[in-house]
Structure formats: structure tokens, C-alpha cells
Amino acid sequence: MLDLGQVRCFVAAATESNFRRAAALLNMTQPPLSRQIHLLEDSLGVKLFERIGRTVRLTTEGRVFLADATRLLSLAEQAESTVRRASKGKTGRVRIGFTGAAGYELIPELLVAATDVLPDIDVVLLELISVAQIEAFSANAIDLGFLRPLPSRQNLEFLLVDEEPLIVALPKGHALCRHEQIELKQLDNQPFIMHSPTHGKYFYDRIMGMLATGSVTLNVAQYIDQTPTILSLIRAGLGIGILPASAQRFHYDNVEFRMIAGNSVQAEMSMAWRSDQDNPAVTAFRHMATEYFAKKARA
Known part of the structure; x- marks a missing residue:
């Protein structure tokens, strides 16, 4: 097994063609440097230098070895730099779960910011509804999640990163x-295309709570999990729905949106992570994201 210290002494001597100058370059005296090179020659079983007065010249074997020795030292320095950067969260992989709503603007803009601050972190994206993200945390399939905050038995922490009002979606001509x-009160007994109480639990709970304050009798035409499908059914005239304001970005024709008078109920988007995670890359990305959202909120 090659000794990197011996290899470093050899490369310095080969570069300087002089043991004294090579020793000075390595901040050591000449005798220890000569001894390290002799040990390297004994280990390899070849002569690497010819001594000519105060100078040295590489042997044929020395010239052959120099190219590999230089690459070896370069790889060693690269490995050292990589592991140090990894320990500071500068490199590594982060698996991010996100909902469709987060994927429209939030995630793309965050990734642009991450490219500037953490260019060597590899980001893996997984589009999942909020309930599925909670399950993905349990299966250790994601490191960070951008989701609607849901109760969980896991040790998850949540940071609010965005919120938007709930609005009414109507078929054109309604x-x-x-x-x-x-x-x-105008929504009483209207046919609703409603979020599922299981996979769409976050919106189901918030909408039901809001309608209860207005004593609205709910007439559910269909329970659906995903916003695009809800909008498709509304466009077909099969009912009305209550959706986050970001649903307008889907630009469905024959669907109109109206604000709800006096409504203070907001749809929240949170960044979630396991409180016991110890991946430096995840920690670095989370801190970068936290700072990014704080700056965005101030702006």
C-alpha cells in the first residue's frame, strides 16, 4: 500500500529536481525527505532517481511513476475536499416531496435559488399529495416535504411557507x-365537487369547518382527490367547488372563480422534515429554504 506522504515527497523532488528545494517546499529538512523517498523506492522495488551531484534526475521507472503519482495526489485532495464539503452539507442528495400546487411556482423558484447557493447538492423531486408525503416520511422515501400541514404520529416539524384564500369555482353561466x-349562505344545497375526506383530508376539514360557520347544508355530488379533476367536473357543469386561489393558474376554460365574502380561512403550504434527520445536505438545504422564504415574506 502506497504511503501518500512518501508519494508527496517524490512528486516534490521530481518537480524541483533537487531534494533540498523539495524539502523546503514541503516545510521539512532534506534528510527526512530523502528517507521517505528511499522507503518508497524499497516499497516499489525500483530506483526512482539518479543522483547527479546536488541535483537528481528521474529514472525511466520514475518518469512512468510520476504521472500516476500526480493523479493519486490529486484524487486524494479531491476526496478530502469532497468529504469536508459533505460534512458541511455542501454536497449530497435531498429527496423532496411536493404537491401539485407547490410544483406550479414554489418548487421551481426554490430550485433556482438552490442552484446559486448549493450547486453541488443533487435534488430528487417526487410529486405526491399531502397524505402520501406523510406516508413517504414514514417509509424514509423523502427528506423534505412541501405539503398541506396534516397531523402525524411521526416526529415531523413544519414551517409555514405560503398561504392563500379559499375561493369558489363555478361552471360558466352558473x-x-x-x-x-x-x-x-348562497352555497346552501348547491351540488359540490368535494375533496375526499381521506386523501384530500386537509381541504375537506377546512371547507367543512368553514361551511359549518355559515350553516350551509352540504350536497356532495362527487368526492375527488385532485384539484385538476375537480376543475374538470366543474367545467362539465356537474357542480361547484371550493379550492385554493392557486387553482386559477390551471386556466380551465368555462370555469369562473369568485371570492368568498368575509372569509378568513386560508390554505397553508408548509415545509416539513423529520426532527431526527441528521443528513448534512438536508439540513443545509432546509436552512437555505428557510432563509429564502423569510426573504420572500419580507419582500
Whole structure:
């Protein structure tokens, strides 16, 4: 097994063609340097230098060995730099779960910021609904999640990164389209395309709570998990729905949106992570994201 210290002495002597100058370059005296080179020659079983007065010249074997020795030292320095950067979270892999709503703007903008601050971190994206992200944390399939905050038995921590109002989505030509804002009482007994109480639990709970404050009798036409499908059914005239304001970005034709008068219920987007995770890359990315969202909120 080659000794890197001996190899370093050899490369310095080969570069300087002089043991004294090579020793000075390595901040050592000449005798220890000569001894290290002799040990290297004994280990390899070849002569690496010809001594000519105060100078040295590489043998044929020395010239052959120099190229590999130089590469070896370069790889060793690279490995040392890589492990140090990894320990500081500068390199590594981060698996990020995100909902469709987060994927429209939040995730792309965050990744642009990450490219500037943490260019050597490899990001793996997984589009998952919020409930599936909670399960993915349990299976150790994601490191960070951008989701609607849901209760969990796991040791998850949440940071609010965005919030938006809930609004009414209507098929074009619906009677309620005549109003600039919709009163909750006007939704009584309307056919609803409603979020699923299981996979769409976050929105189901918030919408049900909001409708209860207006004593609205719910008439559910369909339970659906995903916002695009809800919008498709509304466009077909099969009912109305309550969705986060970001749903307008899907630009469905024949669907109109109205604000809810006096509504203070917001749809939250949170960044989640396991409190017991110890991956430096994940920690570095989370801190970068936290600072990014703080700056965005101040702006």
C-alpha cells in the first residue's frame, strides 16, 4: 500500500529536481525527505532517481511513476475536499416531496435559488399529495416535504411557507357567476365537487369547518382527490367547488372563480422534515429554504 506522504515527497523532488528545494517546499529538512523517498523506492522495488551531484534526475521507472503519482495526489485532495464539503452539507442528495400546487411556482423558484447557493447538492423531486408525503416520511422515501400541514404520529416539524384564500369555482353561466363575491349562505344545497375526506383530508376539514360557520347544508355530488379533476367536473357543469386561489393558474376554460365574502380561512403550504434527520445536505438545504422564504415574506 502506497504511503501518500512518501508519494508527496517524490512528486516534490521530481518537480524541483533537487531534494533540498523539495524539502523546503514541503516545510521539512532534506534528510527526512530523502528517507521517505528511499522507503518508497524499497516499497516499489525500483530506483526512482539518479543522483547527479546536488541535483537528481528521474529514472525511466520514475518518469512512468510520476504521472500516476500526480493523479493519486490529486484524487486524494479531491476526496478530502469532497468529504469536508459533505460534512458541511455542501454536497449530497435531498429527496423532496411536493404537491401539485407547490410544483406550479414554489418548487421551481426554490430550485433556482438552490442552484446559486448549493450547486453541488443533487435534488430528487417526487410529486405526491399531502397524505402520501406523510406516508413517504414514514417509509424514509423523502427528506423534505412541501405539503398541506396534516397531523402525524411521526416526529415531523413544519414551517409555514405560503398561504392563500379559499375561493369558489363555478361552471360558466352558473347563477352565482352574477355576483362579484359569494356569501356562504348562497352555497346552501348547491351540488359540490368535494375533496375526499381521506386523501384530500386537509381541504375537506377546512371547507367543512368553514361551511359549518355559515350553516350551509352540504350536497356532495362527487368526492375527488385532485384539484385538476375537480376543475374538470366543474367545467362539465356537474357542480361547484371550493379550492385554493392557486387553482386559477390551471386556466380551465368555462370555469369562473369568485371570492368568498368575509372569509378568513386560508390554505397553508408548509415545509416539513423529520426532527431526527441528521443528513448534512438536508439540513443545509432546509436552512437555505428557510432563509429564502423569510426573504420572500419580507419582500
